[in-house]
Amino acid sequence: MRWPVIVAMLLSAMWVSAAASGSHGKVPTTINVLAEGDSITVFGNVIATTTITSYAQFFAASPTANTTLTDKALTGSTLQSVTARGPADDFSIVPGALNIYTTLTGANDLDTYPGGTDAIAAANYESAIFALAAARRAAGWKVCIVTILSVNDTAGNIRRNLINSVLRSAVGKQIDCVVDFAADPTMGTDSSCNNNPSDWFADCVHPTTIAHQTYLFPIYTTAITGAIP
Numbered sequence: 606m607r608w609p610v611i612v613a614m615l616l617s618a619m620w621v622s623a624a625a626s627g628s629h630g631k632v633p634t635t636i637n638v639l640a641e642g643d644s645i646t647v648f649g650n651v652i653a654t655t656t657i658t659s660y661a662q663f664f665a666a667s668p669t670a671n672t673t674l675t676d677k678a679l680t681g682s683t684l685q686s687v688t689a690r691g692p693a694d695d696f697s698i699v700p701g702a703l704n705i706y707t708t709l710t711g712a713n714d715l716d717t718y719p720g721g722t723d724a725i726a727a728a729n730y731e732s733a734i735f736a737l738a739a740a741r742r743a744a745g746w747k748v749c750i751v752t753i754l755s756v757n758d759t760a761g762n763i764r765r766n767l768i769n770s771v772l773r774s775a776v777g778k779q780i781d782c783v784v785d786f787a788a789d790p791t792m793g794t795d796s797s798c799n800n801n802p803s804d805w806f807a808d809c810v811h812p813t814t815i816a817h818q819t820y821l822f823p824i825y826t827t828a829i830t831g832a833i834p
Contacts, residue, residue, distance in 0.1 A: 634671060634701065634702070635671050635672075635673070635699055635701070635702035635703070636669075636671055636672040636673070636702065636703045636705065636829075636833065637673055637675075637697070637698070637699040637702040637703065637704045637705070638664070638672065638673065638674040638675070638705045638706075638707065638829060639674070639675050639677055639694055639697050639704070639705070639706050639707070639746070640661040640664075640674060640675070640676045640677065640678055640707050640708075641677050641678055641682075641687050641690065641694060641706065641707065641708035641709075642678040642682060642687065642707075642708050642709035642710055642751070643678060643679070643680065643681065643682040643683070643687075643709065643710055643712055643713055644678070644679075644680040644681065644682075644712070644811060645659070645678075645709055645712060645754070645810075645811055645812065646659055646660070646661050646676065646678035646709050647659060647676070647678045647679065647680055648811070649811065649812060649813050649814030649815075649816065649817040649818075658814040658817060659676070659814075659817050659821075660817045660818075660821035660822040660824075660825045661674060661676045661678065661707075661825070662676060663817060663818055663822040664822060664825055664826060664829070667826070675697055677690065677694055677697070678709075681713055682710060682713065683710060683713050683714035684710040684711070684714060684718075684730065684733050684734065684737070685714070685733075687708055687710055687737065688733065688736070688737045688740075691737060691740055691741060691744075694706070694741070695741070695744040695745070695746075698744065698745050698746065703747065703832075703833060703834070704745055704746050704747065705746065705747045705748075705749060705781075705829060705832055706741045706746035706747065706748050706749070707748075707749045707750070707751060707784060707825075707828075707829075708737070708750060708751065709750075709751035709753070709784075709786075710753075711730075711753035711754075711756075711761070711765055711768075712753075712754075712756060712810055715730065715753065715756070715761050715764050715765060715768075716756065716758045716760045716761035716764070718730050718764070723760055723763045723764050723767070724767065726760075726764055727763075727764040727767035727768050727771075728767075730764065730768055731768055731771050731772075734750060734768070734772070735775070735779040735780070738750065738779055738780045739779070742781070747781040747782070747832055748780050748781050748782075749780065749781060749782040749783065749784050749828055749829070749832055750772050750775075750780050750783055750784070751783075751784040751786055751825075752765075752768075752769040752772055752773075752783060752784065752785050752786050752787035752788065752793070753765035753768060753769060753786075753787060754786055754787060754792060754793065754797070754798070754812070755787075755792075755793065755794060755795050755796065755797040755798045755809075756798060756809070756810065757798055757799070757809035757810070762795040765787070766787075766795075769785075769787045773785065781832055782828050782831060782832045783828065784824060784825050784828040784829075785824065785828070786820075786821055786824055789820055789824060791805060791820060792805065792812065792816060792820050792821065798810065804816065805820075
């Protein structure tokens with residue numbers, strides 16, 4: 606069974622469950638997803654025969670009833686630049702819909718983020734992520750943060766592991782859900798970006814299109830589905 610069909614079945618099951626229980630109030634008629642981040646959200650780094658190359662694009666193209674996704678990610682983005690785009694992103698909120706905001710950063714700024722030690726830099730990054738999440742939640746979004754994938758840099762991997770652990774424990778507190786790319790044993794280990802470059806990571810930064818489709822898109826779909834009340 607192909608993933609787009611599975612996605613549709615998952616979302617349909619969630620709609621039926623929520624409607625049947627009646628315990629979550631009015632079921633939203635529309636799910637409006639906005640994907641922010643850097644080039645990893647923009648494209649899969651491989652020559653492809655289709656314009657659909659990233660996890661966000663695969664989600665947007667999947668036949669999910671009452672669900673739309675807008676990809677606002679920009680190549681080269683950092684946590685600071687994504688935060689600065691937040692007020693403009695808020696114009697994408699659809700009244701009456703379940704509005705879900707996701708973001709993935711770290712590839713362009715984590716290894717050089719201010720802090721005297723890796724632990725301090727990671728803590729500073731966490732604070733900035735939670736400030737972004739608080740602002741977007743206040744605007745009306747449910748916020749799902751994507752855990753940071755492996756990088757070809759020792760400091761970056763130390764910091765991302767610290768941050769990812771904190772993000773997982775923040776669900777239901779500072780954030781509404783986590784899209785846990787980093788928990789995947791193929792894509793998320795410190796050495797993942799050096800493995801199978803022709804298959805999963807083309808340059809130790811950008812997952813290939815097949816990696817997006819095989820691993821990241823299903824993980825993203827599961828997280829978004831889980832955020833539906």
